[in-house]
Amino acid sequence: METGIKYHIWQYCGHCGCQPAIGDCFECQTCSLGPQRYLCGRCMKLYERDEIHHPAKESFHPIAGLHQFKPLIPESRQFTDDWTAIPLPDVQKPQLPRISLIRPEFSSPHGGCIAGYGFVVRLNNLSIMLTALHVLDPIIKTNNVDCSIKNINHTGDELPALMLKVNLYDVLETRWVLHLVATCHSMLSLRHARIDVPEPDASADIAAFEVNDKPVLNPLNLAKNLPQKGDAVWLHVKKEDCGNLISAVVVECTEQTLIFRFAEINGTEPKYTSGAPLVDRSGKVVGINIGAGRYAGQRFGHANHVANIRRHLESTNSISFRSSAY
Ligand SMILES: [Zn+2]
Ligand SMILES: [Zn+2]
Secondary structure, eight states: TTOOEEEEEEEEOOOTOOOOEOOOEEESSSSSSSSSGGEHHHHHHHHHHTSSSSSSSSSOOOOOOOOOEEEEEOOSSSSOOOHHHHOOOOOOOOOOOOOEEEEEEETTTTEEEESOOEEEEEEEEEEEEEEEEGGHHHHHHHHHHHBBOOOOOOOOHHHHHHHOOOEEEESSSTGGGGGGGEEEEEEEEETTTBBBTTTOOTTTEEOOOOOOOOOTTBBBOSSSSSSOOOOOEEOOOOOOTTEEEEEEEEEESSSSSEEEEEEOOOOOOOOOTTOOOEEEESSOOEEEEEEEEEEETTEEEEEEEEEHHHHHHOOOEEEEOOOGOO
């Protein structure tokens, strides 16, 4: 990476779509967390002159009015050539059971939201649905919950106490909304789960729910060990022309994050993939997909890896939904 140039690898401009955002980059404080909340320096000037529309019209949860932005600190880490040079291993993709990938829908007293993806794992005889915490941001905002790293009083009980209902749909069906496959009855209180941590640190971005057991759902297993640099991994999302598994290779695995580079993708790139499982060659889960980036013409992703998932799940209470509301 050239020095002196500001790169924002994990951000793309929600207006002109440039990625990485080079130079200044601004993060909207009003929009819900999501890839479209950034503006590059050029588009920010246009927004200030009222010459472009923000939030983008196709936003999931657009909020009206004037939006507040803050400048973003560019990526300061030094990346190695490994990021683009590690070869994609020639390994056969795993066979995953049908139905293991789901789309969760959350309801709270002040509105609901739909996440990109979630998946179910079997752990200590419980079926647990995992997704990214940031996909719940519309609910977090409308219910005034502060689960940012700044809030030292956050206990992890706040969101579970608000949750009314979680529906899980078979996302691989064309009209997935007609294919409800399970519901959840409680959310796990994860004391250290947080949003607003600068990317690519993904270690706090997790939400977990206990599933009402349904035989139609096929849980995945968590991998025992962290993947290593150079290992093959696959992102399991809805993309039929590649068997719903996008090939990737691990380029970095640290305590905070698991970074992988995607193989070239034919056709349209899947959007809103947060919460999808990243699996290894045996189909075991090595991470929860959190964010996407671009550098040197290649696509990257980062995930909350399995060691951190286990750490979050180890000491937790589950809090039942206030189902009396229904
Ligand atoms: Zn732009
Ligand atoms: Zn905004």
